[in-house]
Amino acid sequence: MKKSLLALAALGTFAGAAQAQSSVTLYGIIDAGFVYNNNQAGQKLYSLNSGNLQGSRWGLRGTEDLGGGLKAVFVLENGFNVMNGRLGQGGDEFGRQAYVGLSTSQFGTVTLGRQYDSVVDFTGALEVGSQWATYFGAHPGDLDNMNNSNRVNNAVKYTSANYAGFTFGGLYSLGGNAGQFNRNQIWSLGVGYNRGPLQLGAGYLNVKDPNYSFFGNNATSNTTTTATGSSNMAGSRVYSGYASAHTQEVISAGAAYTFGAATVGATYSNTQFKDVGTEGGAGLNQFGNFGTAKFHNAEINFKYQLTPALLLGAAYDYTKGYGINDAKYHQAMLGTDYFLSKRTDFYVAGVYQHAIGTDSTRTAAVANINGLSPSTTSNQVAAIVGIRHKF
Incomplete structure (x- = not known):
């Protein structure tokens, strides 16, 4: 009996020590809303939608203290549709993020796995689609990936420590094709500053064979690069005609300044296929496009914390195509977010888009708000009322 008690005491002491040196956290977001679309293929649509302000998810985040300031870190994050319980990100079990690595407070973190690129990390939070406007308020088609539509597989990533508000980082993804080192290769770099009332960010992204490496990064994607391959880029008429591009390149920058209860922000990106x-x-290349399609995108945004619980927001975004593309998209957004607690909030947002010119399908451009099917006209309106809970 005494031996058993001594063994249990020793086990308890060991477990306590292990608990002090490592931790695993379960976390998640459940986001659901009612959506009105004034024109989907010529008809009004009323629907319930999951993951609007933020994608619905659950995840595990862990650290282990290895001594000498060195830690092992990991994240496994699953996306899902709360309306039907299905997996997100094309059915991937941990389609949002999945990585493991080492971290120090002095030098930063190195991780390997499925991860976010530097445009997302350093400029994504500065556009309103990643704030109060829901993903319908992202830039048309999320063509610059500021709203994190696409993740990067097979990635090695470095994120620096915070040096008086400055951070920087980079990512490299191996293509994994024998004898073709550059095929499906992705790399990105970014830098940011966040201290006091000022936040700044800049990012660069270079993607080889984007139809397969970037847009085709899920289990259900078509990854065949032979003559039988098909498009993974049919989600938006803004870029669907450029699936045969050899390279996608994004340069992005953003800034925000807070004075009192108000914050003024702006972003710019240049995206080229x-x-x-x-x-x-x-x-x-069913639409017969040849050459380089280019897009300027500029957004200006404003938000005001009317009370500690109530946020109001407004923004305008302009997209101008050039090169082999001359489509233009004007987009206006309004929104409000009311916090019942630190973990639960109600939100309302509206998005209006107007299209001009000829789009990637070489026909008259129609409005195509991010995440929605195209309108049959040059105009489209989306409105959403929803609730978000974090745990």
């Missing part, structure tokens, strides 16, 4: 018509695969 280069060498359109060179990527192989059946139907990738």
